[in-house]
Amino acid sequence: MRILVVEDNPKMAESVAKSLQELDYGVDTVGTGYEAEELASSDVYDLYLLDLMLPDRDGIDLCRNIRRMGIKAPILMLTALSGTARKVAGLDSGADDYLTKPFEVDELVARVRALLRRGAASESTKLKHGEVEMDLAKRTVRRGEERIKLTAKEFALLEFLLRNPDKVLSRSVITEKVWDMNYEPTSNVVDVYVSNLRRKLDKPFPDKLIHTVIGTGYRFGRGDG
Structure with a gap:
């Protein structure tokens, strides 16, 4: 399973990547929406972790663009904002779930596993x-x-x-x-x-x-x- 982590905070990106790699997931990390779209165009990822606030664009816009590419892989949105409106906007843009920062690694892993199981169930084998x-x-x-x-x-x-x-x-x-x-x-x-x-x-x-x-x-x- 390959996961793309889109997070502009290097320490957080490294921490998330390390936690997922310890579970034998293949992980790539990028810090901008532009880089994320470049990698997403190859459509080789099984799940995307998107930070809501990126330096070059809104994570919601990035999520919409990924869905416009025809990519159906699960998207978990990471947000420091607890407001309901932004969470709803993220889900409406095509995200499958959201997680509010700060979060426990165990909760992140549980969400990732749940989304990957859901994706595997819906995808042809x-x-x-x-x-x-x-x-x-x-x-x-x-x-x-x-x-x-x-x-x-x-x-x-x-x-x-x-x-x-x-x-x-x-x-x-x-x-x-x-x-x-x-x-x-x-x-x-x-x-x-x-x-x-x-x-x-x-x-x-x-x-x-x-x-x-x-x-x-x-x-x-x-x-x-």
């Missing part, structure tokens, strides 16, 4: 692109009638590719989203795993789905996409 189908609940992958056996990390890599079809994905983005770490130019870990995935998913079939974009990274989809 299957990802499909062409003849490739991934069952997230059963942890299985098929291409046509053939079942493809993958390691846990190969499964995570394919899931990311399936969620971003026909997009050019850089090695740095893949490393950050799949491995949850910074990309090192001298590392070939992405290339190794892509090669393994190709061998299992592409090699036995005439139509190739994983394509190298020279100088950039990879794209998943039909060759003429």
Whole structure:
């Protein structure tokens, strides 16, 4: 599960991120609405934590913009304001829940877990692109009638590719989203795993789905996409 924390207070952002990372969530943090929209456009997050007051825009406007992108992931709004009107405005803008600052970490974690369970219940457990189908609940992958056996990390890599079809994905983005770490130019870990995935998913079939974009990274989809 990946979570985007949008909070302009560095100490609070770090504290929230650390608490969530200790529970094995992948966490990115940004301090402005602009940065949040840039990352949200990739639509790879399972939940958003939005501060109501940001330096460059109102969190309510940011929440509306995220929903306009077609993103359905749960949004938990963090606010230092206890007024009912602002909370209602936040919920009306598309937020699923709100939490008033200061808050206890245990309460934050409980809200996050509840929203993620709600999102998982409403989201299809299957990802499909062409003849490739991934069952997230059963942890299985098929291409046509053939079942493809993958390691846990190969499964995570394919899931990311399936969620971003026909997009050019850089090695740095893949490393950050799949491995949850910074990309090192001298590392070939992405290339190794892509090669393994190709061998299992592409090699036995005439139509190739994983394509190298020279100088950039990879794209998943039909060759003429």
